[in-house]
Amino acid sequence: MSDSDFTARRxxxxxxxxxxxxxxxxxxxxxxxxxxxxxxxxxxxxSSFSFPLxxxxxxxxxxxxxxxxxxxxxxxxxxxxxxxxxxxxYIRFHRTSGTHxxxxxxxxxxxxxxxxxNTWQFVLDAAQLDDTDRALMAFSFGPFxxxxxxxxxxxxxxCLVIPTGGLxxxxxxxxxxxxxxxxxxxxxxxxxxxxxxxxxxxxxxxSWDVKRIVVAGEPGGSLPTIRQxxxxxxxxxxxxxxxxxxxxxxxxxxxxxxxxxVVESEFLAEFLVPETDxxxxxxxxxxxxxxxxxxxxxxxxxxxxxxxxxxxxFEQGPNHFVFLxxxxxxxxxxxxxxxxxxxxxxxxxxxxxxxxxIVEFRLTASRQGAMDKVTVEIEDxxxxxxxxxxxxxxxxxxxxxxxxxxxxxxxxxxxxAKRFIDLRNETNKLS
Numbered sequence: 001m002s003d004s005d006f007t008a009r010r011x012x013x014x015x016x017x018x019x020x021x022x023x024x025x026x027x028x029x030x031x032x033x034x035x036x037x038x039x040x041x042x043x044x045x046x047s048s049f050s051f052p053l054x055x056x057x058x059x060x061x062x063x064x065x066x067x068x069x070x071x072x073x074x075x076x077x078x079x080x081x082x083x084x085x086x087x088x089x090y091i092r093f094h095r096t097s098g099t100h101x102x103x104x105x106x107x108x109x110x111x112x113x114x115x116x117x118n119t120w121q122f123v124l125d126a127a128q129l130d131d132t133d134r135a136l137m138a139f140s141f142g143p144f145x146x147x148x149x150x151x152x153x154x155x156x157x158x159c160l161v162i163p164t165g166g167l168x169x170x171x172x173x174x175x176x177x178x179x180x181x182x183x184x185x186x187x188x189x190x191x192x193x194x195x196x197x198x199x200x201x202x203x204x205x206x207s208w209d210v211k212r213i214v215v216a217g218e219p220g221g222s223l224p225t226i227r228q229x230x231x232x233x234x235x236x237x238x239x240x241x242x243x244x245x246x247x248x249x250x251x252x253x254x255x256x257x258x259x260x261x262v263v264e265s266e267f268l269a270e271f272l273v274p275e276t277d278x279x280x281x282x283x284x285x286x287x288x289x290x291x292x293x294x295x296x297x298x299x300x301x302x303x304x305x306x307x308x309x310x311x312x313x314f315e316q317g318p319n320h321f322v323f324l325x326x327x328x329x330x331x332x333x334x335x336x337x338x339x340x341x342x343x344x345x346x347x348x349x350x351x352x353x354x355x356x357x358i359v360e361f362r363l364t365a366s367r368q369g370a371m372d373k374v375t376v377e378i379e380d381x382x383x384x385x386x387x388x389x390x391x392x393x394x395x396x397x398x399x400x401x402x403x404x405x406x407x408x409x410x411x412x413x414x415x416x417a418k419r420f421i422d423l424r425n426e427t428n429k430l431s
Contacts, residue, residue, distance in 0.1 A: 009122060012265040013319045020320070024268055025056050027293040034296050039084040041073060042301065059268065064277070064289065065303045070246065071102055079105045080246065084297050094245045095143040106145075106245045109297035113152070116248060119266050119294070120153035123252040127212045127239040129183055131158030134209075136179075138172050138186035138194070139415060141165050145245040146415065147185045150214065159183070169197045169414075173205070180209040188220025188230060188238075189417035195233040196359065206235040216241040217416045219346035222259050222327025225353040240327055242307075247290055247300055251324065260309075260328070261321040266294050269322055270302065271311050274332050283312055285342075287332055288324075306332050308344070334420060336365050336372040338398055345420040348376065351395050355388060357381040360410040364421045372424060375401040379410055 015023070029052035035042060036051070045063055053059065065082070073081025083090070092108040108116065129135065135154045139146040141163060154161045162179060164172045173194060176184065184191070191213050198205045213236050215221040220230075221240025230238050240253035242260055250267050251260035262269045271286035272278060280286035288307045292300050308331060309324040330344030337343075345363050352361050359379040366373050378388060385402040392400040411418070 005121065006125065009125060010318075013261075013321055015265075015320060017313075017315070017320070020264060021056050023265065024293065025053065028056075028059070028268065028291065029053060031293060031296060031299060035084045035299050039082065039299065041069075041082045042299065046301075056268070059270075059291070059302070060279075062302055065300055067104070067246065067304075067306070071104055074104065077105060078103065079107060080298060082298055082300060083107055084299065085109065090297060093143065094145045094148065096245045104246065105143075106298055108295070112295050112297040113149075115266070115294040116149040117153045117156050119249050119263055120149050121157070122261075122263050123150070123214065123239065123241045123249065124153060124157055126252045126254070127183060127214050127237075129154065129157055129159055129212070133182045134160045134162065134179060135183040135185060136162040136164060136172070136176055136181045138164055138184055138190060144415065145243070147216070149243075149249060150185050150241075154183075169194055170201060173198055173201070173203055176205075176210060177203065177208055182209050183212045183214060184210055184234075184236075185214045185216075187217040187413070187415060187417065188215045188226055189218060189413045189419075190415070191215060191230045191234065191238075192226075193412050193414070195230075206233065210234055210236045212237050212239055214239045214241060216243065219328050219330065220349070221253060222257060222324075223346060223350045223353075224257075225350045227257050229353050229356075242328055244305070246298070247303055247305065248292055248295055250290055251327070253327070254319070254323070259323055259325045261319055261323055262290075264321045267292060269311070271309070272304075274308060274335070280311075283310060285309075285329070286311055288328075308332055308335070334422065336374055338372050338374060341396065341398055343374065343396060343398075347396065348374070348392065348400075349419070351392055352376070352378070352388065354391070355380070358388070359407060360412065362410050362419050362421065365424050367424045375403070377403055377405045377410065379407045380404050381407070 032051050070080045070082055089109050090107040091110050092113050094106050096104045137147045137151050151161055213234055220226040221238055227238045240260055242251035243249035251262055253260055268291035270289040271280040273280045274287050286309055288305045288309045290303050290305055307328045312323045312325055330346050334345055335342055348363055352358055357380055362377045364375050383404050385404050389402040
């Protein structure tokens with residue numbers, strides 16, 4: 001990546017709102033012009049509308065796109081319904097993790113993949129990576145998108161990139177140490193897990209060459225307690241990122257780690273009151289809706305991500321892209337309402353991470369009558385669940401059942417952590 005590319009990205013971040021909206025409108029109309037002749041999914045959805053759009057205000061007239069639609073329209077190979085071209089145009093295959101529904105195969109053309117790589121450069125700018133860095137990708141390189149695009153984007157930047165495929169955690173740690181790795185790419189959970197394993201093997205990771213840990217895949221990189229714990233264990237800066245197979249690499253952390261910026265030169269962002277179609281007020285809890293502007297082979301228009309965020313706009317400062325305070329706060333379908341209080345698994349995790357003696361944990365949500373209930377299991381070196389329950393009650397304003405389980409009895413995670421077990425629907429079926 002050249003200095004001119006870097007300068008161009010900084011200029012995009014600093015565009016006045018009028019100029020940014022004009023750019024977004026131009027790119028949106030170009031996208032629609034390209035895809036509508038061939039994309040059957042959006043031909044059907046948008047057949048009653050006239051194009052080009054004369055303003056971004058008209059975007060709200062178009063229908064939303066949901067993951068349920070993409071899944072319902074899958075072909076017999078489970079390929080997402082929104083592909084534009086014939087299969088011979090596509091060179092990349094990825095599949096959603098299936099964390100929130102049936103796995104969905106998502107395809108990209110060569111041009112789409114170039115867009116992925118270019119958009120990822122915003123994340124690498126935030127991480128301050130250059131051609132002197134040695135970057136290690138701590139994930140399995142399966143069909144899940146993971147850090148595939150980060151791998152290619154880092155190569156494009158000139159970094160020495162080290163894949164670790166199916167290596168064990170100890171083998172990955174050895175590579176980090178022996179090759180003086182300066183940047184590690186992984187989930188927040190796995191950054192903590194690697195630190196745990198390093199301690200078990202007397203590996204002093206805080207003295208190694210790692211200066212940055214780029215995280216994605218789950219909340220944590222923008223949550224102060226989790227972020228600080230990772231940074232303390234590794235003696236390295238944490239850079240958050242958010243994206244998804246079906247939508248692309250849409251968010252990157254700020255230098256203070258307080259949240260995420262949406263890459264608004266590549267995505268149109270809208271914000272809805274959760275579980276409604278009503279626009280949300282700035283600064284309030286909102287569901288994030290995104291429109292891709294540069295992905296023609298698998299486009300998404302007004303896609304309801306299900307991610308809950310708190311958007312803020314700043315006309316001053318070095319970056320005018322919309323800022324999501326705290327990053328992704330949770331998912332709409334994970335939110336629990338316990339005695340009238342909205343609770344997210346990430347909120348509980350942030351409190352639990354203030355206890356260094358808690359090695360691992362698991363949350364289980366169930367339903368007691370018409371009410372949600374949450375219980376917490378912890379691997380606690382002090383075996384004192386009462387102090388944890390008291391802190392949860394103090395900070396959340398409600399009593400949570402906390403119990404200790406044997407050390408090493410809870411699952412560990414390399415990819416997306418599954419510490420939240422939601423039994424509410426099963427409870428309803430039994431009642």
